[in-house]
Amino acid sequence: MPKNVFDVAAFDLKARSEAGAPLTLRHPKTGEDLPAVIWLQGEDAENYRKCLRSQIDRQIMERKLELTAAELEERLIERLAAITLRFENIELDGVQYDGTAENVLRLYRDHLWIREQVAAFVEDRANFLP
Numbered sequence: 001m002p003k004n005v006f007d008v009a010a011f012d013l014k015a016r017s018e019a020g021a022p023l024t025l026r027h028p029k030t031g032e033d034l035p036a037v038i039w040l041q042g043e044d045a046e047n048y049r050k051c052l053r054s055q056i057d058r059q060i061m062e063r064k065l066e067l068t069a070a071e072l073e074e075r076l077i078e079r080l081a082a083i084t085l086r087f088e089n090i091e092l093d094g095v096q097y098d099g100t101a102e103n104v105l106r107l108y109r110d111h112l113w114i115r116e117q118v119a120a121f122v123e124d125r126a127n128f129l130p
Contacts, residue, residue: 005044011129013044013125013128014045014046016044017041017042017043017044017045017048018045018046020039020040020041020045021039021040021042021127021128022037022039022040022088023037023038023039023040023117023121023127024036024037025090025117026117028113032102036087036088036090036091037085037089037090038084038086038087038088038090038124039084039085039087039088040080040083040084040085040118040120040121041083041084041085041114042122042125042128044125044128045083045120046081047083048079048082048083048122050082051079051081051083057078060128066122076115076119077105077109077115078105080104080115080118080119081101081104083122084099084104085099085104086099087099088106092107
């Protein structure tokens, strides 16, 4: 193969996004790593794409040309929840936070600093490459 040719198979981002990667949460003030870890798939994962298509289909069916800021925020939360695999070392008021869909949505709705870290992590494809 000539040197000036690039084989796109070298980056199977869908498979790597599907496998997931760990996000170590950082303290919102100091930036220090916390013991809390959230395992996430990337935006190239089928779960993310499926959720996004469902949201678009719903918007088309509702014939909504514009979305409010609250609706856009909720859609982001839904997409992030769709690609959240599990939590490690995360508690709420002394109780281990399990990864049920309801708890994932609640975590991202109630804790903006966590949602922001999760969104930034999944948007960066480098987090899913070796």
